[in-house]
Amino acid sequence: MTWYGLSVFSLAYVLAVASPGPGVAAIIARSLGHGLRGAPAFIGGFMVGDLIWFTCAATGLAMLAQGAYTVFLVVKYAGVAYLLYLAYRLWTAPAKPIDASRDVSRERPLQLFLGSLALTLGNPKTMIFFLAVLPTVVELKSLSVTGFFEIVLVILVILPTVLGGYAFGASRARRLFSRPQTVRWVQRGTGVAMASAAVAVVTR
Numbered sequence: 001m002t003w004y005g006l007s008v009f010s011l012a013y014v015l016a017v018a019s020p021g022p023g024v025a026a027i028i029a030r031s032l033g034h035g036l037r038g039a040p041a042f043i044g045g046f047m048v049g050d051l052i053w054f055t056c057a058a059t060g061l062a063m064l065a066q067g068a069y070t071v072f073l074v075v076k077y078a079g080v081a082y083l084l085y086l087a088y089r090l091w092t093a094p095a096k097p098i099d100a101s102r103d104v105s106r107e108r109p110l111q112l113f114l115g116s117l118a119l120t121l122g123n124p125k126t127m128i129f130f131l132a133v134l135p136t137v138v139e140l141k142s143l144s145v146t147g148f149f150e151i152v153l154v155i156l157v158i159l160p161t162v163l164g165g166y167a168f169g170a171s172r173a174r175r176l177f178s179r180p181q182t183v184r185w186v187q188r189g190t191g192v193a194m195a196s197a198a199v200a201v202v203t204r
Contacts, residue, residue: 031170041109049120053130091191
């Protein structure tokens with residue numbers, strides 16, 4: 001790819017990753033509740049999901065992905081179920097003051113990875129970007145192997161940087177909460193955000 005083409009894709013991808021959506025809501029809500037522990041695995045699921053969608057588009061599987069409606073629905077609702085599960089846990093968690101030196105998350109890295117992977121694969125926002133927006137900024141028919149891996153590298157750099165920034169900012173914000181009443185407000189507020197993100201996925 002030319003530097004111009006790669007720059008155009010990079011800009012479009014940064015805007016897509018940073019724009020509000022279920023993924024951003026999930027990473028912020030989880031980081032507010034649990035800090036940075038588990039964040040690499042959680043972000044890794046989003047990253048692998050984006051790479052899968054990009055591979056589908058770049059290798060001519062876009063029509064297959066669009067036609068596999070039943071599979072898409074299954075994955076989509078798996079992601080919705082995971083968001084609702086997180087919302088439930090946040091809403092029902094005891095309102096204890098946050099100790100920034102200790103993290104109470106018991107979720108395993110694999111569980112976090114699979115949850116965010118399912119959310120990404122079933123997220124209409126991600127699907128629309130790679131199957132509809134991507135072909136307008138990248139000439140997929142003439143994309144070389146080198147160009148393919150250049151875009152992969154861009155994804156591997158941009159996504160964890162942007163989502164990691166959200167996670168870091170949210171984890172820093174949680175240090176400000178020391179009163180149980182404030183913690184309960186934050187937990188329930190982020191729980192509502194999770195549930196709202198699930199509704200957004202379902203209705204798109």
